[in-house]
Amino acid sequence: xxxxxxxxxxxxxxxxxxxxxxxxxxxxxxxxxxxxxxxxxxxxxxxxxxxxxxxxxxxxxxxxxxxxxxxxxxxxxxxxxxxxxxxxxxxxxxxxxxxxxxxxxxxxxxxxxxxxxxxxxxxxxxxxxxxxxxxxxxxxxxxxxxxxxxxxxxxxxxxxxxxxxxxxxxxxxxxxxxxxxxxxxxxxxxxxxxxxxxxxxxxxxxxxxxxxxxxxxxxxxxxxxxxxxxxxxxxxxxxxxxxxxxxxxxxxxxxxxxxxxxxxxxxxxxxxxxxxxxxxxxxxxxxxxxxxxxxxxxxxxxxxxxxxxxxxxxxxxxxxxxxxxxxxxxxxxxxxxxxxxxxxxxxxxxxxxxxxxxxxxxxxxxxxxxxxxxxxxxxxxxxxxxxxxxxxxxxxxxxxxxxxxxxxxxxxxxxxxxxxxxxxxxxxxxxxxxxxxxxxxxxxxxxxxxxxxxxxxxxxxxxxxxxxxxxxxxxxxxxxxxxxxxxxxxxxxxxxxxxxxxxxxxxxxxxxxxxxxxxxxxxxxxxxxxxxxxxxxxxxxxxxxxxxxxx
Numbered sequence: 001x002x003x004x005x006x007x008x009x010x011x012x013x014x015x016x017x018x019x020x021x022x023x024x025x026x027x028x029x030x031x032x033x034x035x036x037x038x039x040x041x042x043x044x045x046x047x048x049x050x051x052x053x054x055x056x057x058x059x060x061x062x063x064x065x066x067x068x069x070x071x072x073x074x075x076x077x078x079x080x081x082x083x084x085x086x087x088x089x090x091x092x093x094x095x096x097x098x099x100x101x102x103x104x105x106x107x108x109x110x111x112x113x114x115x116x117x118x119x120x121x122x123x124x125x126x127x128x129x130x131x132x133x134x135x136x137x138x139x140x141x142x143x144x145x146x147x148x149x150x151x152x153x154x155x156x157x158x159x160x161x162x163x164x165x166x167x168x169x170x171x172x173x174x175x176x177x178x179x180x181x182x183x184x185x186x187x188x189x190x191x192x193x194x195x196x197x198x199x200x201x202x203x204x205x206x207x208x209x210x211x212x213x214x215x216x217x218x219x220x221x222x223x224x225x226x227x228x229x230x231x232x233x234x235x236x237x238x239x240x241x242x243x244x245x246x247x248x249x250x251x252x253x254x255x256x257x258x259x260x261x262x263x264x265x266x267x268x269x270x271x272x273x274x275x276x277x278x279x280x281x282x283x284x285x286x287x288x289x290x291x292x293x294x295x296x297x298x299x300x301x302x303x304x305x306x307x308x309x310x311x312x313x314x315x316x317x318x319x320x321x322x323x324x325x326x327x328x329x330x331x332x333x334x335x336x337x338x339x340x341x342x343x344x345x346x347x348x349x350x351x352x353x354x355x356x357x358x359x360x361x362x363x364x365x366x367x368x369x370x371x372x373x374x375x376x377x378x379x380x381x382x383x384x385x386x387x388x389x390x391x392x393x394x395x396x397x398x399x400x401x402x403x404x405x406x407x408x409x410x411x412x413x414x415x416x417x418x419x420x421x422x423x424x425x426x427x428x429x430x431x432x433x434x435x436x437x438x439x440x441x442x443x444x445x446x447x448x449x450x451x452x453x454x455x456x457x458x459x460x461x462x463x464x465x466x467x468x469x470x471x472x473x474x475x476x477x478x479x480x481x482x483x484x485x486x487x488x489x490x491x492x493x494x495x496x497x498x499x500x501x502x503x504x505x506x507x508x509x510x511x512x513x514x515x516x517x518x519x520x521x522x523x524x525x526x527x528x529x530x531x532x533x534x535x536x537x538x539x540x541x542x543x544x545x546x547x548x549x550x551x
Contacts, residue, residue: 023110025097029054029075030104043110044088058534062087066531067331068135075103082108085120085135122192124170125177133191137201137248140189144242144502144521146204150213151255152180152232155267157196160228168224176217176230183208183216199252210236210270218268235259237273242502243305243521249330288340290326295349299325302358303526306535307378307497307519310511315539317376319412319519320358321526322350347382354379356398359409361529363402368533371540378410378440383417386428395435410438412463422453433458440497444485455492462489466500466520472509486513 023038023045032053040049048056054073061069065087072084072095082097097108120132128136141147154176160169173196180190180198188202200213214232221228235258239246246254254273262271271277294300304318324332341347362377385391399409411432418425418441429439440461441454464485471478482498489496498510501520510518524535 021112023049024107025095025110026105026107027073027097028105029073034073036110038110043093043112044091045093045110055530055534058530059537060088066534067528070528070530072097072106075099076106078102082106083131085113085132122177124174125192127177127180127198128189128191130191130193133189133193133199133201134248134252136189137251140201141239141241141245141248141251142525143203145240146238147201147241147245148204148207148209148236148238149199149201149251149255150207150210150234150236151193151197151199151252151259152213152217152234153194153259153263154196154198155231155233164224164226171223172221172228172230175221179216179219180213183213193252197256199255204238210234210272214268214270231268233259233262233267234270235262235273236270243525244333246333246336247330250332250336253329287337288344291324291337291340291344291346294324294326295346295353299327300350300353301325301528302354302361302379303528304358304361304377304532305519305526306524306532306539307517308507308523310498310507310515310518315375315536316517317378317410318358318362318532319378319380319526320354321380322354323526342382348385348388351379351382351385351388352394355394355409355411359398359402359404362408363404365533365536366404366408369536369540372536375536376408376410376438378412380412380442381417383414386413386417386425386432391428392431392435395432395437399436404436406436407438407460409436410440410461412440412442414442415444418453418457422457426457430458443499454488459494461495461497463497463499464515469498469500469506469510469520470502473506482510482515483513486510486515489516490514 021039021042023036023040023043026035027033028035033051034048034054034057035051036045036049040046045060048060057073058066058069068084068086072082072086076082076099078099078101080099082095082099084095086093086095092113093110094113095108095110097106099106120128122129137149154173157169157173160172164172173192176198177190177192180200184190184200185202185206185208187206188200191199193199198217200207214234217232218230221230235255237251237254237258239251239254254277257277258271258273261277262269265271301323302320303323304320306315307317307319308314309316322334322338324337326332338347341350358377358379362375365372365375395409395411398404399406413425413429418429433439438460439458440463441457441459442463443465444462462485464482468478468481468485472482473479486496488494495516496514497517497519498506498515499519501507501510501518502522504522506520506522507518527535
């Protein structure tokens with residue numbers, strides 16, 4: 001009897017994938033090879049097909065989404081799921097898949113966001129689910145300015161489930177979701193982030209605030225003949241957007257910490273996040289325990305913020321800034337752990353690691369990219385670090401190991417650190433300079449008690465504090481300080497770097513004053529080493545570093 005069973009062949013598979021606007025992907029990290037087949041052209045992935053390197057994927061992703069591209073590429077245990085919303089240069093795609101073998105292979109599908117739109121939503125309320133909320137909040141927080149996150153937890157949901165049954169209790173949750181949407185402006189990011197938790201994120205200027213949320217959601221409901229009077233525990237947190245924005249998951253953790261504080265005072269209470277909440281309870285102890293081994297585990301890593309020559313737009317170098325890739329809390333900013341690190345006596349160890357890793361990374365870029373031969377990398381010295389025994393010897397050893405030329409490694413020192421003992425600092429700084437490191441005076445304008453000392457100290461660079469740069473258009477005093485520092489740098493033959501450049505208008509104003517360099521979110525936030533390399537490539541291909549028109 002003839003075998004009538006249908007057998008799929010390659011042509012039929014490709015036709016089906018093309019008709020559905022779907023592509024298949026296979027990632028082999030050991031070979032640094034990403035293979036693609038199916039509707040790659042329709043999805044805007046044509047430049048990557050049929051196979052490409054990890055760097056090519058990062059380059060095709062929008063700059064602000066390259067950390068998400070790394071989520072696709074990050075090696076995970078077998079069975080681990082991959083689910084990423086990735087904005088490419090040609091549109092938004094959803095990447096889904098699974099790791100098949102330990103560190104060897106992952107595979108999955110890629111489709112337009114519209115194909116998966118329903119899966120991003122909570123089916124009960126139509127709001128975003130937790131994962132989608134965190135993903136989109138990460139994008140929203142890139143916009144400069146203060147943002148407010150309000151999280152509401154429905155009290156006594158278990159009792160409602162027991163009294164009404166799950167289906168009727170779900171009606172209460174659905175009604176609360178509708179009320180949440182009505183209480184916040186249309187551009188707010190709204191989600192149901194847990195069984196009984198709702199979240200809203202929007203610019204602080206347009207946020208109706210926690211009490212408006214309470215008034216909207218705590219109105220009585222009539223369900224199955226019962227009058228329901230919902231009460232909510234509410235937590236709120238404000239955070240800056242732009243380059244100082246915390247990771248979205250961390251912002252959500254802060255709001256949920258505020259909810260726990262509200263619940264400690266009974267039902268229907270509200271609390272705002274403050275740093276005191278971190279010191280109350282076990283959160284700080286847990287963070288301290290995690291921090292003890294973070295250096296050894298390689299979780300504390302340098303990120304790199306571009307420094308750009310204002311007159312030409314050419315990339316000049318990077319400043320290395322510490323970040324903590326926490327295995328559970330996500331990417332933590334320095335203000336969340338540097339204080340603890342200082343208390344634990346680990347700042348000097350951190351400083352040595354940052355000098356070593358940043359220098360190694362710069363040496364690697366110089367070897368890979370001929371055009372990167374003039375780049376430098378700046379590393380901050382922590383308070384008191386210029387007094388650390390062995391600092392000069394470490395600089396010498398790192399330069400010898402990496403082969404960096406004199407001046408490629410630049411150490412940044414704050415005014416306050418120098419002014420504790422200017423004469424002693426001068427001796428150390430001259431020794432560092434003789435060892436081949438350049439020197440920058442950081443946050444200039446915030447605390448120098450005598451400019452006469454500046455002429456006696458061997459600095460190459462003055463860095464203008466970001467506060468003066470950001471407020472120079474609206475504050476006459478700030479504008480005078482910026483102008484004076486630029487003039488002082490010119491008179492002393494020092495280069496001047498302005499921090500906090502947020503847009504092209506700021507860059508032009510600084511250039512008109514004669515400022516040499518700029519850095520800030522207008523060019524790019526601090527980037528991972530992989531993102532920084534992509535930024536480096538794009539800057540040389542385009543001939544100039546991109547800068548935001550407004551911010």
